[in-house]
Amino acid sequence: MRELGKQFRPPLKWIVFGLVGIHLLIAATWGIAYLLLNHIVDWFDPSVGHPIWKQFLTIEVGLFLVFAFGTFARIFIKPVRRQMDWFFHLISAMKELSKGNFEVTLKTNLRYMGQFGPLISSFNEMASELNQMEKMRQEFISNVSHEFQSPLTSISGFARALQRDDLPTDTRHHYLDIIEMESKRLSRLSDNLLKLTSLESKHHPFEAKPYRLDRQLRHIILSSEPLWQEKNIEMEVELPEVTVVADEDLMSQVWINLLHNSIKFTPEGGTIGVRLTVGHKQVHAVLFNSGPDISDEALPHLFERFFREDKSREREGGGSGLGLSIVKKIIEMHGGEIAASNRLKGGAQFAISLPYDN
Template sequence: MSKERRRRREWCATDNDDWQTPEEREKLKEISRQLRPPAKFIWMGIIGIHLSVVGTWVISYYTVRAIFNRTHPELGWPIWKQILTIELSFLLMYAIIKFAHVFVRPLRRQMDWFFHLIGAMKQLSKGNFDVKFKANPKYMGQFGPLVTTFNEMASELSQMERMRQEFISNVSHEFQSPLTSIAGFAKALQAGDLPDATKHHYLDIIETESKRLSRLSDNLLKLTSLESKHHPFEPKKYRLDRQLRHLILLCEPLWQEKDIEMDVDLPEVTIVADEDLISQVWINLLHNSIKFTPKGGTVGVRLTTSGPLVHALVYNNGPDISSEALPHLFERFFKEDKSRERERGGSGLGLSIVQKIVDMHDGEIAASNRPQGGAQFAVSLPASSTSSS
């Protein structure tokens, strides 16, 4: 394999030889024709070449003449002097070409990998997000940021594609599981000769799985709407402490059923935010805390302020969150214990929705374990948030 071919393969954007179809090569040739310099520049180049030939011959002629007139004026102008003049002219022409090549060669290299970059973009447009453009930094020049940005874009698109496929796989799995249960128990009920207690048990399971499907659909729609950047966002001034007290009272049947003690410290705090969206944050965090708190345990809600920020802390004295799960809590469909979550009716989307709403308000949310045991979620919001990004 020639050096030129190895060089081209090294700059090639993909690892396989068949990285261009004949149609793409024709398109690249068409682009090359479009990038061809105008005729006036071509004529200027031809004239420049002729002027260079004449100029080098004139310089060589007077150089040879001056040297021999100074050293051996009696020799005259024999044929070998003319040959020497021609040789010197060719030598000067060669030196000029090599000197020009120093400047032209990087440009040719840039054009070469520029066409390969177009081929890589074609691969990217066809869904090949694993494409990576390789080029020698020595010849990238002002196009260096373009190559770097292209590789970063391809890497981000590849990651997004993997997340999309994983999301579709998770959605399919989450829907398939309750549908399988519903179908199985419905078929069992068709058998007929079942005790009434068993029938009621099967019907309860079908009802539970149907509700889980409904919640999953609602959460998916809500998350999609929030991420579309077209979700209604109407910030207004209101009392955050009053909102939290109201939501805690709404959850009273849940924490009274488990005999949970509510540790509440809510000083008067005013905030500018979308009240409906922020209420979804507290509902999800409260339900999570109550769900994982043992019977007779404690769930706490605290409000503090520091400068322009409002800090809310929701905690419980239930089990700690594992160190492996902490970095992934806010990912879609993530469940630390999938079997327990399914029994509790969780979909793995609640905390993703919470994080998206907090992000829309330019806030931050973090999960951690308390030193005395249990999990806690800390939410920080600007007191006058007006963002919806």
């Protein structure tokens, strides 16, 4: 704060002007006191004219006027000084913010902030948002490091085991299969990270055009038939004719991700449903399954990056925890909404709303 005060110290000429002004103020006060006293003496009793007495009274009146002027000046200058203090604190806080200290805040006092009030409130809000973003960035880096470290450790361990000459052939093939599986998982994780980064950069290609949403969903369901038939899953499909304006390739990623997740978590002989309905200026798509419910603790975090309700089960299935984040981002790019919930009959449900021009 002292250094800031030195930076904002007025030039020498302004100090000289200030000193001259103070002396002029004293002279003016003395003159006003002298004239005022002469007027009072002449009005009260012209015969009182002793110079010493008059000088004494002049000094008393002058001191009173100086004290009065000083009091009034202090009343008016005090808020300005308070505001300057806030200004110096703001500059100091901005320097801390530029150094990466996002936990800095400014105390608010509506009595003295004046026109700096909205600025200080906005600064505190900005610092809080930056602090939150920094925590999210650190958490993201930690999650990425963890997700890459796990398969890399497996690959390194099994590659080292393959160097043994006495390793049986079937064991060697088993280790190679694991290395291949972990390599593919690393590749999928890298692709999903690049895809999510591209979507969040707002420079991802986005070509919205009219197409039949019901045909797209029907094609994706049929192309996934080997997966759901292998588990004897029953498909309940209600797809009336609906034409939407959207990016067909991006929306295809949404349906593939949600459908494959439903197949993964639906037990043998279970049910998966896909339904389309058209409302006022919106088209609603619902995908549900008869698998396990989503826990209440997981529901609020389901679309967060790297979040997995059952981490061990997801890792075995090759999941990266990025699929639903990508789904949500694509839906938001289209001006839609997605929500997850549990059905009354049991099982998870994903409801998607997209803009629809009748």
